[in-house]
Amino acid sequence: MAISPENEHPVKAFGWAARDSSGHLSPFKFSRRATGEKDVNFKILYCGICHSDLHSAKNEWGITSYPIVPGHEIVGVVTEVGSKVTKFKVGDKVGVGCLVGSCHSCANCKDDLENYCPKMILTYGAKYYDGTTTYGGYSDIMVSDEYFVIKIPDNLPLDGGAPLLCAGITVYSPLKYYGLDKTGMHLGVVGLGGLGHMAVKFAKAMGLKVTVISTSPNKKKEAMEHLGADGFLISRNTEEIQSAMGTMDGIIDTVSAVHALLPLIGLLKTNGKLVIVGAPEKPHELPAMPLLMGRKIVGGSCIGGIKETQEMIDFAAKHNIVADIEVIPMDYVNTAMERLLKADVKYRFVIDIANSLKPF
Ligand SMILES: NC(=O)c1ccc[n+]([C@@H]2O[C@H](COP(=O)([O-])OP(=O)(O)OC[C@H]3O[C@@H](n4cnc5c(N)ncnc54)[C@H](O)[C@@H]3O)[C@@H](O)[C@H]2O)c1
Numbered sequence: 357m358a359i360s361p362e363n364e365h366p367v368k369a370f371g372w373a374a375r376d377s378s379g380h381l382s383p384f385k386f387s388r389r390a391t392g393e394k395d396v397n398f399k400i401l402y403c404g405i406c407h408s409d410l411h412s413a414k415n416e417w418g419i420t421s422y423p424i425v426p427g428h429e430i431v432g433v434v435t436e437v438g439s440k441v442t443k444f445k446v447g448d449k450v451g452v453g454c455l456v457g458s459c460h461s462c463a464n465c466k467d468d469l470e471n472y473c474p475k476m477i478l479t480y481g482a483k484y485y486d487g488t489t490t491y492g493g494y495s496d497i498m499v500s501d502e503y504f505v506i507k508i509p510d511n512l513p514l515d516g517g518a519p520l521l522c523a524g525i526t527v528y529s530p531l532k533y534y535g536l537d538k539t540g541m542h543l544g545v546v547g548l549g550g551l552g553h554m555a556v557k558f559a560k561a562m563g564l565k566v567t568v569i570s571t572s573p574n575k576k577k578e579a580m581e582h583l584g585a586d587g588f589l590i591s592r593n594t595e596e597i598q599s600a601m602g603t604m605d606g607i608i609d610t611v612s613a614v615h616a617l618l619p620l621i622g623l624l625k626t627n628g629k630l631v632i633v634g635a636p637e638k639p640h641e642l643p644a645m646p647l648l649m650g651r652k653i654v655g656g657s658c659i660g661g662i663k664e665t666q667e668m669i670d671f672a673a674k675h676n677i678v679a680d681i682e683v684i685p686m687d688y689v690n691t692a693m694e695r696l697l698k699a700d701v702k703y704r705f706v707i708d709i710a711n712s713l714k715p716f
């Protein structure tokens with residue numbers, strides 16, 4: 357008989373899990389491994405809610421095995437370190453993002469691209485080296501190999517800082533890799549949700565001109581006055597889109613559902629780059645001709661490596677970049693998921709784990 361999640365490991369843990377494709381989350385007892393010699397153990401204080409948590413809880417990508425404890429924007433305070441840990445000590449403020457393991461020997465790992473390692477281990481819903489299941493941050497405690505733990509600088513608030521660990525790095529990494537980080541460049545950001553609003557903030561800090569492309573006219577005022585966007589296009593307004601054709605060096609597309617790429621390709625200058633980071637369950641249609649005419653590129657990007665994640669966090673701390681958040685108690689999570697689906701959040705839910713996760 358399979359060992360129950362509660363008895364897999366010696367350390368008792370508690371969180372909220374989805375049990376089936378309804379995605380409904382409810383209290384869940386499980387266990388975590390004892391702190392190994394290279395492990396950092398920490399008390400979770402906050403965890404952001406990424407749209408990927410929603411896709412996973414509802415098995416929209418078809419790869420979920422239940423029960424699943426989501427959460428990969430995890431921050432907290434170190435309570436124990438293993439004997440061979442060198443980077444962290446008890447009391448440090450730390451975070452874990454989407455990754456807790458990789459092979460450390462493939463070409464990608466050697467290039468600090470653990471996020472593209474074929475053997476990378478995701479923070480939840482994956483199999484760890486010992487064959488046990490990984491559980492995410494909608495839970496009381498976390499244990500991770502120190503390699504995958506990020507230092508949170510003292511001046512970075514933990515609640516608003518948590519979403520940097522996924523939403524932040526997911527937009528920072530392609531801005532750097534695709535060379536869309538040069539002062540004066542014009543960047544489009546499609547979808548003003550968790551990832552999108554971080555893209556606006558990072559791009560502005562890098563000195564870019566940023567235009568938000570959104571389906572929601574009611575986000576315009578705030579995008580321009582509060583987030584600092586320079587322009588705002590309503591994607592269904594063909595006149596507005598027409599007037600901006602051929603003006604953008606790059607676009608970061610964060611939309612979580614299938615949508616038309618043709619108008620976005622049209623917004624790019626010659627040699628422009630459309631970078632897709634949104635992960636809809638169904639494929640996009642890609643029109644070839646508009647790509648040819650103007651030597652345009654459509655690319656993708658998936659989170660970022662550990663070294664780059666630390667670099668992004670340090671950049672965020674230096675430029676006072678945090679997510680705009682709505683802090684919620686644990687038992688609000690199902691309502692939060694429903695609201696996330698309707699894009700009714702500005703711009704990231706963050707669960708106040710320490711003050712609201714109650715054992716039963
Ligand atoms: N590439 C990666 O490494 C990575 C990392 C994190 C998240 N993601 C994916 O990115 C996507 C966005 O994540 P998020 O947490 O920012 O989600 P979010 O829900 O906060 O934001 C998504 C945005 O897309 C907009 N949107 C939804 N449907 C739309 C449609 N049909 N047309 C136009 N706009 C639409 C919403 O209004 C919202 O502003 C998700 O699919 C998520 O799984 C990818």
Ligand SMILES: [Zn+2]
Pocket residue numbers: 406407408409428454522523
């Ligand atoms: Zn995420």
